[in-house]
Amino acid sequence: MSHNPLLEAHxxxxxxxxxxxxxxxxxxxLLEENRAAIERLVAQANQQTPTWDSLVAPLxxxxxxxxxxxxxxxxxxxxxxxxxxxEAHQACLGKLSAYGTWLGQHEGxxxxxQALAQSPxxxxxxxxxxxxxxxxxxxxxxxxVDLPEDKKRRYGEIQARLSxxxxxxxxxxxxxxxxxxxxxxxxxxxxxxxxxALDTLKANAQAKDIEGYxxxxxxxxxxxxxxxxxxxxxRREVYTAFVTRASDQGPNAGQxxxxxxxxxxxxxxxxxxxxxxxxxxADYSLATKMAESPRQVLDFLHDLAGRAYPQAQEEFTxxxxxxxxxxxxxxxxxxxxxYASEKLREARYAISQEQLRPYFPAPKVIDGLxxxxxxxxxxxxxxxxxxxRYHPDVSFYRILENGTPIAGFYLDxxxxxxxxxxxxxxxxxxxxxxEDGSLQLPVAYLTxxxxxxxxxxxxxxxxxxxxxxxxxxxxxxxxxxxQQTVADVSxxxxxAWDAVELPSQFMENFCWEREGLDLIARHVDSGESLPDELxxxxxxxxxxxxxxxxxxxxxxxxxxxxLHSELTKPSAEDVQxxxxxxxxxxxxxxxxxxxxxxxxxxxxxxxxxxxGYYSYKWAExxxxxxxxxxxxxxxxxxxxxxxxxxTILEAGGSRDAADLFHAFRGREPSVEPLLxxxxxxxx
Numbered sequence: 001m002s003h004n005p006l007l008e009a010h011x012x013x014x015x016x017x018x019x020x021x022x023x024x025x026x027x028x029x030l031l032e033e034n035r036a037a038i039e040r041l042v043a044q045a046n047q048q049t050p051t052w053d054s055l056v057a058p059l060x061x062x063x064x065x066x067x068x069x070x071x072x073x074x075x076x077x078x079x080x081x082x083x084x085x086x087e088a089h090q091a092c093l094g095k096l097s098a099y100g101t102w103l104g105q106h107e108g109x110x111x112x113x114q115a116l117a118q119s120p121x122x123x124x125x126x127x128x129x130x131x132x133x134x135x136x137x138x139x140x141x142x143x144x145v146d147l148p149e150d151k152k153r154r155y156g157e158i159q160a161r162l163s164x165x166x167x168x169x170x171x172x173x174x175x176x177x178x179x180x181x182x183x184x185x186x187x188x189x190x191x192x193x194x195x196x197a198l199d200t201l202k203a204n205a206q207a208k209d210i211e212g213y214x215x216x217x218x219x220x221x222x223x224x225x226x227x228x229x230x231x232x233x234x235r236r237e238v239y240t241a242f243v244t245r246a247s248d249q250g251p252n253a254g255q256x257x258x259x260x261x262x263x264x265x266x267x268x269x270x271x272x273x274x275x276x277x278x279x280x281x282a283d284y285s286l287a288t289k290m291a292e293s294p295r296q297v298l299d300f301l302h303d304l305a306g307r308a309y310p311q312a313q314e315e316f317t318x319x320x321x322x323x324x325x326x327x328x329x330x331x332x333x334x335x336x337x338x339y340a341s342e343k344l345r346e347a348r349y350a351i352s353q354e355q356l357r358p359y360f361p362a363p364k365v366i367d368g369l370x371x372x373x374x375x376x377x378x379x380x381x382x383x384x385x386x387x388x389r390y391h392p393d394v395s396f397y398r399i400l401e402n403g404t405p406i407a408g409f410y411l412d413x414x415x416x417x418x419x420x421x422x423x424x425x426x427x428x429x430x431x432x433x434x435e436d437g438s439l440q441l442p443v444a445y446l447t448x449x450x451x452x453x454x455x456x457x458x459x460x461x462x463x464x465x466x467x468x469x470x471x472x473x474x475x476x477x478x479x480x481x482x483q484q485t486v487a488d489v490s491x492x493x494x495x496a497w498d499a500v501e502l503p504s505q506f507m508e509n510f511c512w513e514r515e516g517l518d519l520i521a522r523h524v525d526s527g528e529s530l531p532d533e534l535x536x537x538x539x540x541x542x543x544x545x546x547x548x549x550x551x552x553x554x555x556x557x558x559x560x561x562x563l564h565s566e567l568t569k570p571s572a573e574d575v576q577x578x579x580x581x582x583x584x585x586x587x588x589x590x591x592x593x594x595x596x597x598x599x600x601x602x603x604x605x606x607x608x609x610x611x612g613y614y615s616y617k618w619a620e621x622x623x624x625x626x627x628x629x630x631x632x633x634x635x636x637x638x639x640x641x642x643x644x645x646x647t648i649l650e651a652g653g654s655r656d657a658a659d660l661f662h663a664f665r666g667r668e669p670s671v672e673p674l675l676x677x678x679x680x681x682x683x
Contacts, residue, residue, distance in 0.1 A: 283565075
């Protein structure tokens with residue numbers, strides 16, 4: 001193959017040129033070249049005391065070149081999945097894992113870093129450089145650099161297998177999601193669904209050249225059915241298909257079953273951490289987080305649960321009474337919860353997600369998002385249609401400060417076939433100083449799965465989707481507004497995982513205030529802003545069932561953390577028993593015996609949240625407290641915005657997260673703003 005775009009330097013990925021057959025040859029060549037270059041660096045370090053420029057800078061260059069090849073491949077695998085690309089991606093995982101293990105266990109490189117850390121030059125290092133070196137030495141030990149050879153080898157085997165298992169989990173969940181659908185020709189069966197949902201289901205059918213409506217398990221299809229369909233049997237059928245994806249239950253029982261993947265993943269994680277001298281995976285996980293011990297995490301989660309549980313019970317009792325009296329549902333089943341909740345919300349507040357959609361046309365929401373950021377941080381945005389893109393739905397934007405580009409991002413908003421569910425931010429390019437002294441600007445991928453625009457009309461978003469977009473953009477700003485030039489602590493790199501949600505959750509607040517909504521919300525037809533009456537109802541409904549919502553997050557957090565701190569060699573039955581036990585402790589909702597939620601819990605089995613899902617709540621304490629500074633000073637107070645940008649967003653991982661929060665707030669974080677924002681009456 002004469003031309004391989006993955007081996008060439010580009011400012012942005014050349015998506016149109018990348019083919020599945022390019023992937024394996026490029027990654028193999030880069031790994032081989034990197035290994036040879038690293039051996040030369042180590043040999044040189046043995047001859048003379050290493051310096052930053054002789055050791056770290058060239059190593060960062062090698063890492064970046066590999067990242068620039070792998071990042072677009074990995075992103076395309078998540079957003080434009082095909083069999084050929086999936087196979088190429090899978091073929092590289094073991095190679096990349098083996099390389100990462102080799103790098104992390106390279107004793108010569110470890111000694112070179114130790115020599116650099118102890119060298120006289122260290123006094124001249126910036127804080128970011130010192131932090132990067134300290135993190136790297138920590139990570140060498142977490143990769144088993146001190147282990148005997150047989151244990152090193154086993155560590156490498158485990159890491160390679162865990163990488164494969166995470167990919168398998170993700171692929172099987174995607175396949176299971178796309179393996180089920182229900183076609184309906186009689187519109188009466190869909191009574192209760194809003195027009196926007198009917199349009200989506202009709203478009204699903206048209207895309208497959210069939211008559212009528214097609215329900216899938218993608219969120220823009222699933223959510224409206226379980227929340228609005230009057231037909232209880234239809235809700236039950238769709239709910240059942242969704243909560244049994246990739247499991248031994250439900251309509252596709254045994255297909256794409258993730259239970260064996262979960263069992264093997266948990267067993268290997270435990271074996272891995274025992275090799276490294278940790279008692280449990282939770283202990284190992286906390287080595288790179290703000291929280292200091294498993295006990296501290298569990299106490300934190302139980303404290304929140306104790307505060308919210310009584311209110312959650314009240315909320316469910318109220319919902320049950322309403323469903324019985326007004327909807328004729330003598331007993332609520334799991335597939336009734338969303339439906340009854342929407343009916344109660346509308347009855348109490350005369351507001352629904354559907355009612356708000358006309359005020360959130362996607363183009364206006366995006367413009368409003370940019371306006372919010374401009375007011376907070378003095379930045380401007382510019383769309384660039386000449387940038388290489390991987391799908392017609394995707395847009396590319398640059399962020400400008402004083403007319404000069406400082407970052408860029410890809411915006412990929414809508415659900416489609418071959419795209420994994422959920423919403424996320426990922427790194428395309430990291431801000432860093434290159435060896436030649438030039439500055440590489442950060443670029444982010446921002447991905448969501450919203451309802452697509454139909455015909456020539458813009459997509460109309462729910463308020464929930466708007467807050468999701470703001471959440472992911474908060475992650476993006478953390479990545480893009482960094483002022484760090486050392487890759488290892490630039491953007492979200494080097495940030496404690498339980499603090500990484502702070503900037504994302506912080507941004508959600510602007511979707512609830514008049515000052516923010518005036519920039520975001522404009523009626524699709526009239527252009528009018530959100531009327532006072534509707535805003536008041538939206539704000540009044542903000543904390544509708546908030547205690548039930550908090551208990552759901554605590555349920556997931558406790559399940560994840562106990563799973564990784566209590567079960568050392570679990571079977572699928574043990575995992576289910578533990579989940580049932582956690583639900584009995586903290587859930588107030590009815591449960592279905594066939595529910596296999598864990599088989600689709602990608603955050604902890606295919607993402608970075610294992611023994612770390614508590615991070616959402618931990619960081620929510622930080623984000624609520626951080627936003628309370630804006631409540632005190634004014635929503636768009638420029639001095640507070642500047643301070644937040646400098647202390648949190650620009651600092652990246654260059655300092656300890658607790659120190660950065662203290663620098664912004666002037667004190668330790670308080671849980672009170674979170675309870676107040678969530679409408680939780682302190683128990």
